[in-house]
Amino acid sequence: MALVIPGIKGQMGNTEFYQATMKARDLVQGVRPANELDEWTTMSIEDRMQREPDLKRIKEQIAPYLAEAKDRFFGSMIVLVYKGEIYFDSIKDWVSSKAPRAYQSVADDIGVVTIDGGSLIILDGQHRLLALEKVIKAEVTGEYREEVPNDDVCVIFIHHKSNEKTRRIFNKVNRYAKPTSRGDNIITSEDDRSAIIARRLLSEGAPLGAKVKGSDELIVEWKNNTIAARSIKLTTISVVYETVKLILSDSGIPLDPSSRPSEEKLDEYYEVVEKFWNIVIEGLQAYQEALYDSSQIPQMRREDHPYSLLFKSVPQIALFKGLITAKRDKRLSLYEAVERANKIDWSMSSEIWINVLVTPGGSMARAQQAQNLGGKLIAYLIASDKMTEEEIEVIQREYNSANGVDINETNVELMPLPKPVVEPALESVISF
Template sequence: MATYVFPAIRGRIGSTDYYQVTMSARELAGVVRPASELEEWTRWTIGERIQRDVAVTRVREELVPYLLRARDRFFGSLIVLAYEPDVFEFEALDLVNATVHAAHRDAAERMGFLTVDGGRLVALDGQHRLVALREIVNGRCEADPSVIASVASDEICVVFIKYDTLEKTRRIFNKVNRHARPTTPSDNIITSEDDGYAIVARWLVDRDPPLGLTKPRPPLNLFDSDGEPLVEWRQTNLPQFTQKLTTLNAVYQTVEAACDAHGLHHFDEKHRVNRPRNDELERAYRWSAGWWTSVLDGLEPYRLAVARPHRIRAMRQYQEKWSLLFRPIAQVALFRGIGESIRLGLDAKLAIERMNRIDWRASSNVWMDVIVRSNGKMIASRQAINLGGRLISYFVAEELMDEDAQEVLRRDYALARGWYPGRVGPMPGLPKLPGRRVGWLLNHPQFAQTCVPSLPTTPSS
């Protein structure tokens, strides 16, 4: 390794001296290695090796696209270990032939030049960022040469520490990762300025419409008698006895459902990287606000809840008539159901009107093992939520769902509830709405006139 001299700031935490410097991404990628490339890697514990193993998929699908596409790309310092260097010396400014004003002498003792020569430089923290930069700098990804050059010239903040003992090195790298607190989904929704779903979710709970609009008004700018918002924004689930209506995380997923139904896909930061255009955000807001307004106005339990928030905690109880509608996972399934109904050709407001006839008890056998477990807890997987949404769309738009789609839904429903091929007895059928007449959708004037006018309007027996 060549000799490097860096302008540096010296600091100390506990028994460890550290030195903060900047390196170009090109320089960093050329001289620093991931911990997994150390020969001593085999002496580390399984837990430590798993913790530091490079997730190649994450590097190529998340970090590299972010670095190449994001105009405002930024990340924190890398921690680099100088392993058995020949030279690792810090020379403070007060020791250099430099005139230092008396008021600056204390600072000058911490500022100076770090010389590193020989040994190996190993990333203890930030190795995924390092590998992503190396992929770009070494031309292993498809990108415009000017973009690659721009990333390669980025100045990266690096914290150097000198190798002492293997035990101390392992302890430092373990604690750095163990005590790092990842941001929660709620944190990401609140702070992201590039995730379209997150931006729109926040707009739905704001006081005023976004982008200079006068309408639609934000439908979830709702408060209880104490002035507390009805949307829980601190955590992703709702305690049983809270009087919150929903969570910001659930609102985020309902925005995704509304956008999907209107053909606007991959609106999140992972796929877009940079903030969506305002015209796209406006459309997403109008769709989402329209759906939420229709749901809050069109479903009786939500009308009651908004008018009397103190009743929400009682309506959420397992055996209550509408308990499922006050659980965020089911709310997301409901919005997925609206989207599926629209894809089948049904008007959204009509679909919501018909949802009043669904059995919304969390204790109902209809939902058992679909989105509710036998112990009353919700099933949070995307697969379960999508199945719940498809079942809801079947309840309100059965006549529009062709036989093949119904058979696929029937099979998925049966599999979720414990049936399997080869089991004694036929595959169970799909549940029906209580008291439902076949053809009631076709007999609805709005549906007959606006949705599929060629279909007969007389109900079948």
């Protein structure tokens, strides 16, 4: 049965296309991913025109967004008319000569699109298509799930001329479609509670809302995910975002990035994070000096400076992991943990960080493992007197493994952990 829908005709280069809308239910019913083609299994790698879908992303991110967001919206999908025909009948002959001139001038490109035979194959937007399918089949739940089948979805139809041309279009569409950066996602998300709170931390009067001295620029780099050696920025919004997730998670607050909490809950969550960040900012001497005069931050970031690691992204995340571990189970208050952290040698050139936060060659370690082990070592340095022997042994074995010791070898002699920074007078068990 032919598909007949109103549409607009256009042409780019030598490619004709037809812009239209379809109801989501009709799109799911009539359009197929390329891997459902009967010919798919016999096609060569070159002829397979689609990437394999990321089913986890579809199930956990895109489909829930559709089902739970009242203001949901997608850009146009590109659908290939494969082994079928496209006919276009303009309304020009039906527009009266008495019609307004504006109507007459566009009548050639407005009309009815008829697609007869063949298959409709998703060329760009297969993740969105499969997400719509999951919602319509009730495989996900959400307040607006029942409305989704009636949604209008923008579709661009193009005719399949050859595998070569179709592959080229697919390749260019995906290659030149620049994805939003991590920073962009943090700045624009209105559902991810961690992103919302991270932005609020940068607002005026908030812990990280300070400006670079003599400038209107924020002390936090929000345009890029990295900081140049000579930058006078304290940290990045990406790091702030990660610390928010750590603090919320430690407080037992769920991290669902696709469901915006109520304003009351957001205020509650923000107070928890703001208090944590305030204690860190006000308690660490390095950060107090940096905020007083940001022009000295590049010098403080130098490898041989006593505070250098506190101005680099991975160690900053490790610091928060360490502080959270140190105060867990009422070992220390956060105030005490931060006070003790002042006594750590934060110099990048210090031997205690080799194979933990710093590579043997002297560069920063970037892996998640560096954040995790760095956090554990920091927790040990500031709270070893509150840890059990078993907890210390676990950290020591990980520290040795990172330093190349075969910890599974029988009777292996483990390297000692670095000397902790413990003040005997600090015995409080007040929790944050």
